[in-house]
Amino acid sequence: MSRPIALVTGASSGIGEELARALAEQGEDLLLVARTESELVRVRGEISAATGRFVAILPLDLERADAVEVIREALSRQDLSVCHLINNAGFGLAGDMADLPVAGQVGMVDLNCRALLALTLAFLPQIRENGGGVLNVASVAGFTPGPGLAVYYASKAFVVSLTRALAFEERESGIRVCALCPGPVPTKFGTRAGFHLSGAVDLTRPLSAKDVAHIGLAGYFGRRTIVVPGLIPKLMVAILAVMPTRIVLPVLARAQRQRRSR
Ligand SMILES: NC(=O)c1ccc[n+]([C@@H]2O[C@H](COP(=O)([O-])OP(=O)(O)OC[C@H]3O[C@@H](n4cnc5c(N)ncnc54)[C@H](OP(=O)(O)O)[C@@H]3O)[C@@H](O)[C@H]2O)c1
Numbered sequence: 001m002s003r004p005i006a007l008v009t010g011a012s013s014g015i016g017e018e019l020a021r022a023l024a025e026q027g028e029d030l031l032l033v034a035r036t037e038s039e040l041v042r043v044r045g046e047i048s049a050a051t052g053r054f055v056a057i058l059p060l061d062l063e064r065a066d067a068v069e070v071i072r073e074a075l076s077r078q079d080l081s082v083c084h085l086i087n088n089a090g091f092g093l094a095g096d097m098a099d100l101p102v103a104g105q106v107g108m109v110d111l112n113c114r115a116l117l118a119l120t121l122a123f124l125p126q127i128r129e130n131g132g133g134v135l136n137v138a139s140v141a142g143f144t145p146g147p148g149l150a151v152y153y154a155s156k157a158f159v160v161s162l163t164r165a166l167a168f169e170e171r172e173s174g175i176r177v178c179a180l181c182p183g184p185v186p187t188k189f190g191t192r193a194g195f196h197l198s199g200a201v202d203l204t205r206p207l208s209a210k211d212v213a214h215i216g217l218a219g220y221f222g223r224r225t226i227v228v229p230g231l232i233p234k235l236m237v238a239i240l241a242v243m244p245t246r247i248v249l250p251v252l253a254r255a256q257r258q259r260r261s262r
Pocket residue numbers: 009010011012013014015016033034035036037039060061062063088089090091092111137138139140181182183184185186187188189190192209
């Protein structure tokens with residue numbers, strides 16, 4: 001019998017690190033994937049010392065076309081099988097599409113969409129066998145077009161849409177399928193994207209990556225399909241559902257410009 005694990009992508013920092021920590025606290029063994037080996041080693045050390053769980057790491061760039069095969073080999077070498085797939089790795093790039101590097105924007109789709117899909121399709125049979133599930137980290141950005149961060153918003157719309165459809169298709173199989181859709185969270189995300197987090201998040205106590213991870217896992221294990229953590233992000237999603245896109249677009253474009261200029 002192979003050892004069932006939670007495979008967490010982007011587990012070297014931020015929300016992914018906290019999801020990994022919380023899963024181990026709930027008794028799950030882990031395989032952690034991200035590019036930065038030194039950070040994975042740190043996270044593995046902290047989690048295994050605190051929980052005593054088995055924690056394997058795999059330094060890997062998920063934009064690589066052969067990433068799924070590399071993960072498959074790592075799993076089979078260690079006799080592991082995926083029970084919970086946590087598709088968390090992702091990034092954004094702030095700016096107008098015409099001004100941003102092509103490779104960065106295409107790479108965003110490779111990571112946020114293609115890798116997430118490829119991992120889901122590759123490990124769905126194991127997830128079903130183990131009675132686990134798929135937790136995709138999307139965003140409130142998945143509920144509207146977002147000029148100034150357009151490819152990122154579109155990539156998260158892909159994740160929300162795919163998750164909803166997969167949850168419906170898998171309703172008889174018994175596995176969990178959930179999209180966690182946070183608003184702004186203080187992590188390294190803003191630095192890589194090239195902006196400062198501000199705006200709605202300033203109106204209330206910002207949720208930490210740890211808060212978001214715990215709320216996300218409660219929703220996932222509670223079999224919810226869409227989880228939006230926090231009051232302000234919930235309000236944002238409710239407003240986006242009724243507000244005409246022609247009004248939303250200039251408001252979002254202005255907000256993104258202000259974030260970039262701070
Ligand atoms: N922070 C927010 O405001 C916010 C809001 C809504 C949704 N989200 C979503 O939450 C998820 C996690 O983001 P975060 O806020 O926790 O940001 P973060 O601290 O920057 O974490 C991103 C993680 O993804 C990994 N990663 C990035 N590129 C990768 C690649 N090519 N291959 C493998 N791993 C890669 C990073 O590790 P390495 O750099 O070591 O590879 C890191 O572990 C993302 O999907 C993001 O879109 C964030």
